[in-house]
Amino acid sequence: MQTIKIALLGFGTVGQGVFQILNEKKEEFRNFFGIDVEVVGVLIRDVEKLRPLPAHLFVTDRFEDIASIPDVDVVFEAIVGEEPAYSYLTYFLERGIHVITANKAMFAKHGLSLQKVAENYDATIGYEATTAGGVPIIKTLKNLLQVNEVENIAGILNGTSNFILSEMRTAKCTFEEALQNAQDFGYAEADPTDDVSGKDAFRKLMILSQLAFGRQPSWEDVEVRGIQTLTLRDIEEAEESGMRYRHVAEVNITGSGNLQAVVRPLLVGPSHPLYTVDGVDNAIVIDSEYLGKLTLIGPGAGRFPTGSAMVEDFVQVISSKPKVIIPQ
Numbered sequence: 001m002q003t004i005k006i007a008l009l010g011f012g013t014v015g016q017g018v019f020q021i022l023n024e025k026k027e028e029f030r031n032f033f034g035i036d037v038e039v040v041g042v043l044i045r046d047v048e049k050l051r052p053l054p055a056h057l058f059v060t061d062r063f064e065d066i067a068s069i070p071d072v073d074v075v076f077e078a079i080v081g082e083e084p085a086y087s088y089l090t091y092f093l094e095r096g097i098h099v100i101t102a103n104k105a106m107f108a109k110h111g112l113s114l115q116k117v118a119e120n121y122d123a124t125i126g127y128e129a130t131t132a133g134g135v136p137i138i139k140t141l142k143n144l145l146q147v148n149e150v151e152n153i154a155g156i157l158n159g160t161s162n163f164i165l166s167e168m169r170t171a172k173c174t175f176e177e178a179l180q181n182a183q184d185f186g187y188a189e190a191d192p193t194d195d196v197s198g199k200d201a202f203r204k205l206m207i208l209s210q211l212a213f214g215r216q217p218s219w220e221d222v223e224v225r226g227i228q229t230l231t232l233r234d235i236e237e238a239e240e241s242g243m244r245y246r247h248v249a250e251v252n253i254t255g256s257g258n259l260q261a262v263v264r265p266l267l268v269g270p271s272h273p274l275y276t277v278d279g280v281d282n283a284i285v286i287d288s289e290y291l292g293k294l295t296l297i298g299p300g301a302g303r304f305p306t307g308s309a310m311v312e313d314f315v316q317v318i319s320s321k322p323k324v325i326i327p328q
């Protein structure tokens with residue numbers, strides 16, 4: 001049986017989710033695809049940290065160690081920030097190694113360039129997990145775009161912000177308490193300022209814009225506001241008047257072909273499609289030419305939803321690339 005060798009970059013919330021799912025699905029990979037899946041190396045930053053990893057598994061803080069493992073087929077990347085992630089992924093793609101990433105800070109800026117590298121070297125880059133956690137927004141948009149022009153995308157793209165707003169409203173906790181809970185659940189970014197300032201939702205919106213419209217608006221033209229200034233009183237007052245705060249990111253194309261985007265807290269009423277979306281869920285409303293409005297809702301962050309999105313990309317890679325699975 002053929003063995004697919006995997007390297008993991010990052011072993012935090014997301015990396016651990018991927019590792020666990022790959023292990024739990026070993027039998028299915030054997031039965032359905034006729035492959036053995038083996039994690040051959042894990043890159044982390046701090047080798048002193050205790051980790052739930054088998055003792056025999058190769059763990060290192062040196063990229064060169066991972067890069068020199070022979071015959072790696074697929075790399076999962078779940079580290080933090082633009083660099084060194086962009087350089088690492090370029091390195092693998094240029095060697096024809098398939099890459100699956102959850103790193104939206106890197107992908108919003110360098111996604112297009114990485115996709116070109118992947119194409120040039122007959123490799124694949126999967127990025128479902130960069131946007132809306134476990135919600136299959138990237139594959140849905142790709143499908144839809146085969147027939148439709150997209151006109152507008154609007155949604156809740158940051159699970160931490162939605163979780164905080166929901167906790168403040170339902171459990172009456174303070175912003176700080178709710179944020180601490182989101183961090184404890186593994187929803188928040190390493191630097192949660194990115195979540196509550198709207199920056200994380202903005203990056204995801206740019207990834208969606210690139211896919212839906214083939215381009216992004218100029219970043220400096222996009223108004224980006226987060227939820228960090230909302231108080232418990234603001235949220236209570238909204239509730240008293242039958243409204244709820246949602247953190248909404250939106251991009252649309254105008255009649256003259258310009259892109260307009262905005263990221264901000266919005267007051268919505270009961271008839272709004274985002275009114276009932278609570279907790280860590282994300283929701284995206286796509287308005288397109290023939291289909292009209294399609295709404296996707298589901299877990300927008302966390303170990304297993306994000307890990308699942310990455311392993312789904314992996315299945316896509318192994319089932320569509322003949323050079324990964326050599327037909328028997």
Ligand SMILES: NC(=O)C1=CN([C@@H]2O[C@H](COP(=O)(O)OP(=O)(O)OC[C@H]3O[C@@H](n4cnc5c(N)ncnc54)[C@H](OP(=O)(O)O)[C@@H]3O)[C@@H](O)[C@H]2O)C=CC1
Pocket residue numbers: 009010011012013014015043044045046047049077078079080081083084102103104105129130133186187188189190300301302303306
């Ligand atoms: N948490 C979530 O729900 C989601 C996260 N993401 C994205 O996935 C990525 C990972 O997130 P998450 O797992 O939550 O983050 P964590 O902080 O939990 O884990 C990050 C992991 O990457 C390692 N790491 C960080 N920087 C480097 C580096 N320069 N070189 C080598 N290893 C490094 C860390 O090593 P060490 O353990 O030694 O510190 C750690 O194992 C991020 O880009 C995030 O934006 C995407 C969707 C959802």
Ligand SMILES: N[C@@H](CC=O)C(=O)O
Pocket residue numbers: 130132133157158159160161187188189195200300301302
């Ligand atoms: N911090 C992010 C994680 C997923 O992308 C979020 O809360 O949405």
